[in-house]
Amino acid sequence: MRCFTVLGPAGAGKTTLVNRLAGSKASGERLEARDGLGIVSFEFMDEPWCAIDCRGDIEALPQVRPALLASDAAVIVVPPDPEVAVLAAPFFQVVEASGTPSVVFVNRIDEARARLRDVVAGLQDYCSHPIVLRQIPIREGEHVVGAVDLVSERAWQYREGGPSALVEGPESAAPREHEARAELLEHLSEFDDWLLEEIVEEREPASAALYAICRRALAENRAIPALIGSALHGAGVVRLMKMLRHEAPAVDALRQRLAGGSEAGEAAPMAVTFHAQYRKHLGKEKLIRAIADGVSAGASLAGGNLGALMEVGTGKPAPSPLPAGGIALALKSDHLAATRLLFADRSGEPPAWARSTEPMFVRSLAPQNDRDQAKLSLALSRIAEDDPGLTVSQEGATGALVVHLQGPMHLRRVLNMLAQEFGVTASDHAPDGVWRETISRPATIHHRHRKQTGGAGQFADVKLTVRPNRRGGGFSFEETVKGGAVPRNYIPAVEAGARDALVSGPLGFPVVDIEVTLTDGQYHAVDSSDFAFRAAGRAAVAEALAEGAPMLLQPIHEVAIHAPAPYTGALVAMISSLKGRVLGFEPNPNARGWDLLRARLPAGALEELGQALRSATQGMGWFESTFDHYEEVYGRDADRIIAMHGGARGDRQAAR
Structure with missing residues (x-):
């Protein structure tokens, strides 16, 4: 089985694309996880495939990273608008950090009003790999009605809901096609000396040879090809699927990539877990992908015996042993944890890129019924085991349970899970343990x-x-x-x-x-x-x-803010409005098109920083914070804080 992850900004049409790729055979074979992750199994040209459909909001990135851990390739879906290219920046950052071979699919091309070249240029600002156009659109007036393949130089006209028709390329598109093809060959010649020689000698390379170079460039993650289409109308999706079939690497390449991320001298893992969730009356279920032979129900994996294996979406028993590349739900396998590399005798930490960034939304939780305090603590620990974007801690002074989340939507899902799966109704409020x-x-x-x-x-x-x-x-x-x-x-x-x-x-x-x-x-x-x-x-x-003469102290944190470069200027004023001090900013060395801004802020402003940052960066910015020092608070600010927090806190301490 081949597997790829579909990701991109919200509204780009990812789920529509996955459903089109899967066709009618996706019926009954789609698993919807509680956090919005979709797993679709289907066949294409009599070969088994699996697509992992990821949500497009920024809070979903902790689920995207483990999905790439189990993927042979990634498809980044973007809208045909250069102005919103920045919304794809977080996804390019994650994909490039993982080393996953990727394809860009410019969706809704029938709605395009801008030049495709401008769309790709906008995306290139946030991607260190060259994005190489493999198709150009055929237009009739303002409408895109087909595409020209730049490798085979064949033209295809879109047909509603069906396969595209081979047509003669229009004369009006010939100049653009020759120019775009020359750019494609120039890019590909950087990866192949033979092609460079052919271009220098002004010889026309054969299409079969060009496809072979394209396949190698994608498998080696040297370039990102870009295709166009409209998933809603079924345009261009077959061409995308054929590219994945012929050019995307198989599971052997994933196994080698993960072995390279393990400690020196280690063998490649047999499987990976990339998602887990707790279901009432059923316990935990884990999604695993076998990347080597020998994974079967009852066999030793990760130091314990693997439980039952079920097909994704159908509820039927999966083949045992699971073929290399196969995906299944593992039941009654409590020794398995989410997002792990699985060896026969143990489990290992995933590569650093597969781990979630530091959560920046912090809330304190309390049960509505005081008798549920222990139950709440146990439920949160179980949820945190399976949720890579959630961490749970305890406030030292009050003993309150504190959750560190990706944002308000993430909090809502956690509260719903507590109520539905564990029978605990909880309320949330801002932690009050920061003052000294x-x-x-x-x-x-x-x-x-x-x-x-x-x-x-x-x-x-x-x-x-x-x-x-x-x-x-x-x-x-x-x-x-x-x-x-x-x-x-x-x-x-x-x-x-x-x-x-x-x-x-x-x-x-x-x-x-x-x-x-x-x-x-x-x-x-x-x-x-x-x-x-x-x-x-x-x-x-x-x-x-x-x-x-007691005096109030507030903790000062040093924060590192990650944001796309166009938003950096607005962040300086935002830090000042939160009574912080900017220490400086520089281009992020690990992410093209991103800046890294460092500042010092009162800890009490961190929650407001998270909200303001999401608003100022269209939801893409995030920050890491570490405690730096305590600083005095005087005057009306001190009086206000003491009135709001100190009295109630003192009453609680007295009651204890």
Whole structure:
């Protein structure tokens, strides 16, 4: 079986194209995954094929990457408008990083108003591989009615819903055809010395030889051929399918490519998993593709026995063993994880390009019913195992569950899955654990903890000084007690009490960057204990924090923003509006047509940055962020933050 991924911007007509390619035999053989991924199995010229249909929104990129892990080739579908070529930029970036041989299909060519050359030039701005036109349109007035193949020099007229008809090439198209063919031969001569010699000697190369060079250029991922058509009307889709059949590499090339991405000396994997999802009452199901012989139900794979294998879309048992290149649903194979390379005795990490970029949409989740807290945590961990674009963490200060997602649509799908598959209804809100506080001046406190309730009492007396530490210095504790005023075995309890007091300061936030020094104290031979000195240390530090002129701190993150170059200018003003500081920008060395802008921003602005960035870049920009340092917040901004977050946070801490 041959397999290819169809990807491109939303509205380009990917699903329409896949359905046309599959024809009537796609009926009953299409699997729709919950995240919008479509898997279609079909036959073309009595050969088995599989097309992976990916969503076109930017939040779907974490599903596109694993799909390419299982694909022999990729088809990038674009609209016939040079102004929207930039929308294909993220997909060119992913395909080129993966090394997957690719074909461009300019869809809806019957709607084209711009020159095809301008469309390709716009795409070339975001692609480091040369995009080589293999066809030019035949026009009647403003309408495209057919295409000329630049290799065979044959003309085809489109027919609604049926195969194109071979016709005589119109005289009006001859000059454009000769010019475009000369450009094609010039491109191909860069990959073949024989062709270069033929051109220099002004000899006309044979079509069969040119097709062989085209096949080699695609298989070696040296160039990206571009075809035209209209999937809605069935125009050009057979030609696309024939190109894939004759020129796209088979599964052997994928196996070699993945072996090259493994550690030195490793053999190629036997299979890959490229999608997984949990289904109620059925458990997990994984989509796997065999890229070598020996994958069969019950056999050892990835260190465990493989469960049942089912055909995609039909629910029938798949052939066992699965032929190299075959795709199947693996059931009752809980030892398999999503997006992995599968060897006989273990599973391996996929190449770096197949892993999702850092999620930039962060939300805190809470169950509507408090009794479902443990159930929510378990459900999120199961979803995250199968969703490459989702990570789950826990807020250190409050213990709240925090999800890191690709965007609002991704959040909606996760919430729906929690409700439908796991029976947990959850609400979301922005995380409130980013703020911190410290003190601006030293304070010395003498505190005596005394309690007598019958029997052994509690007694501990401490004198300590609390000072501001350098920014980023964290918490430090030392003691200068003389004469055994506080026995050494109680000093760790004082330090533990001091740390307890830092959980929530006078403003209602965790306290950072302070120094605590125990200078003196007293103890009682009978009533003193670790518990008493811990309580004394906690109370003394709490008093010192209140007297030390507490001040609010906000974390500052360094962000690296990835965006197509035309949008970089607008990003500078956007960073300034979010009270950030631009550090500089440069062309992205790993992505043609993209810029990398670095800036520092308050952590509280990161959520707004994600929304503003998507709006400013038509949904294509994304960022990575790392904590850099804490910075003071003064005046009305501090008052507003404390009023919004500090009081409620303090109430929660008190309740605990």
